[in-house]
Every structure is written in C-alpha cells, then in structure tokens.
Amino acid sequence: MILTIDVGNTRIKGAVFEEDKALECFVFPKDEIQKNIKIILKKYKKITHLVVASVGSVEKQLFLDFEKVLEVWFVSHEDSFPFINGYATPKTLGIDRMVLAAGATLQFRGQNRLIIDAGTCVTYDFVDHNDVYLGGAISPGLRLRYEALHHYTEKLPLLNATDPIHFIGKSTAESIHSGIVNGLAHEINGFVDEYSAQYSNFIIILTGGDTDFLAKRLKNTIFANSNFLLESLNQIFQYKIKND
Ligand SMILES: Nc1ncnc2c1ncn2[C@@H]1O[C@H](COP(=O)(O)OP(=O)(O)O)[C@@H](O)[C@H]1O
Numbered sequence: 001m002i003l004t005i006d007v008g009n010t011r012i013k014g015a016v017f018e019e020d021k022a023l024e025c026f027v028f029p030k031d032e033i034q035k036n037i038k039i040i041l042k043k044y045k046k047i048t049h050l051v052v053a054s055v056g057s058v059e060k061q062l063f064l065d066f067e068k069v070l071e072v073w074f075v076s077h078e079d080s081f082p083f084i085n086g087y088a089t090p091k092t093l094g095i096d097r098m099v100l101a102a103g104a105t106l107q108f109r110g111q112n113r114l115i116i117d118a119g120t121c122v123t124y125d126f127v128d129h130n131d132v133y134l135g136g137a138i139s140p141g142l143r144l145r146y147e148a149l150h151h152y153t154e155k156l157p158l159l160n161a162t163d164p165i166h167f168i169g170k171s172t173a174e175s176i177h178s179g180i181v182n183g184l185a186h187e188i189n190g191f192v193d194e195y196s197a198q199y200s201n202f203i204i205i206l207t208g209g210d211t212d213f214l215a216k217r218l219k220n221t222i223f224a225n226s227n228f229l230l231e232s233l234n235q236i237f238q239y240k241i242k243n244d
Pocket residue numbers: 007008009010011012118119120121141142143144161208209210
C-alpha cells in the first residue's frame with residue numbers, strides 16, 4: 001500500500017493505493033501537510049511508501065521526515081520512465097508532465113495519447129504509439145486567467161469561474177466569463193483539431209482541478225479523470241518496482 005502525493009503550483013493532492021485500487025483521495029492544506037500525512041498513516045497502517053511528484057514550492061524535508069517510518073521516493077528526472085523522451089530540454093520538463101506521460105504510456109499501450117492537465121497551467125503532452133514523448137504546450141490555467149485579468153488591469157474585478165450565460169457578454173462580468181471560459185474551451189478544441197490534422201487516431205485524457213468544469217465544453221471524446229496524475233504515480237511506482 002502506498003501514499004502518492006502531487007505537489008502542484010496551486011494545490012497538494014494525495015491518494016492511497018492498494019495495488020491498482022485508489023482507496024481514498026485527499027487535498028492537503030499547504031501548512032498542514034505533515035499533520036495530514038500522519039492522520040493518513042494512522043488510518044492506513046499498511047502504507048510502506050510515500051511517492052511524491054513536485055513542481056510546487058514545498059520543502060522536500062517535510063516529506064523526508066517520514067523516512068523514519070517508511071520509504072520516501074521523490075520522482076525525479078534521473079528515474080527511468082517507460083517512454084523515450086524527445087523533449088529538447090529534458091531536464092527542464094516538468095516532473096508532473098513526465099508522470100502524466102508515463103501513466104498514459106503504461107495505461108494506453110501502443111496508442112497515440114494526448115494528455116491535457118488543466119491545473120494552474122494547462123499543459124498538453126503528446127506520446128506517440130511508439131512511446132516517444134514529443135512535447136506539447138503550456139498555457140495559463142483557468143484560475144490564472146481570472147487572476148491575471150484582475151491583477152494587470154485597473155478596472156477588472158476578480159471573479160470565480162462561472163459558465164457564461166451568453167456567448168456575447170452583456171456586462172463586464174459576462175464579458176470576462178465569456179472571454180476566459182469560451183476562450184479556454186476554444187483553445188483546447190483548437191489544439192485537439194491541430195493534433196487531429198497530424199494524427200488520425202489518438203486518445204485524449206483530461207485531468208487537473210478544472211477537469212469537470214471543462215469536460216462538458218469539449219467537443220471530442222475524452223477520458224475525463226481528475227485523479228490521472230495520482231493514478232500515474234501509482235503506475236510509475238509499480239513500473240519502478242518491476243524494473244529495479
Ligand atoms: N478548491 C480549489 N482551490 C483552488 N483551485 C481549485 C479548487 N477547486 C478547483 N480548482 C481549480 O483547479 C485549478 C487548479 O488545479 P490543480 O490541479 O489543483 O492545480 P495544480 O496541480 O497546478 O496545483 C484552478 O484553475 C481552479 O480553477
């Protein structure tokens with residue numbers, strides 16, 4: 001049994017896995033990580049490993065303190081991954097993107113795969129049917145777009161993401177919602193169209209904190225799974241155990 005933890009730029013998420021089964025998922029408040037991990041370890045006494053992927057700004061030591069009671073594995077660029085990395089700057093590729101690519105490679109064998117992670121940033125990652133990671137794209141995430149409009153203007157309020165009522169925004173709030181929500185949906189659909197022009201077949205996985213909000217706006221068939229990164233951490237852990 002393992003506890004996987006995903007440290008993103010907005011939230012820290014975790015899940016307990018027993019083999020392929022997720023037993024429980026969590027979101028950790030940033031200032032109470034150790035306290036929360038202790039509660040989880042008390043509840044799930046069979047946990048032997050802590051598996052962490054971090055692109056956020058949490059001190060490593062917070063996790064390393066648990067080395068007294070279990071094994072702690074930070075997934076890093078030095079680990080072996082089940083794909084061939086075609087990125088020109090592999091050392092600067094986000095470890096979260098590598099884990100997503102690994103999960104897609106292991107879970108969808110022999111297919112072209114596009115993984116879209118709608119978190120702080122929206123990341124696009126493509127792994128082809130030969131298991132070559134080709135790269136993708138990074139753009140501002142949904143919340144970041146709302147915050148950027150507010151932060152860098154004098155007059156725009158900070159709003160919460162809301163489904164636009166009208167395509168043609170009839171007020172400041174409606175205009176912002178239409179611009180951001182319709183804009184992001186068009187972006188994602190546009191990216192998918194571009195990939196479709198090059199690849200006749202590929203599967204699409206949508207994940208991240210905005211999965212459910214965005215899924216209904218996408219015109220293509222997708223696997224919407226907000227826990228895909230945590231599941232991928234479990235998969236890459238099993239891959240490591242088999243290959244070590
Ligand atoms: N409780 C929440 N707190 C912050 N963001 C949330 C929350 N629920 C949903 N979101 C959405 O999730 C996105 C962040 O997704 P997440 O996957 O947690 O990011 P990251 O992995 O980069 O930390 C934001 O764009 C926001 O709209």
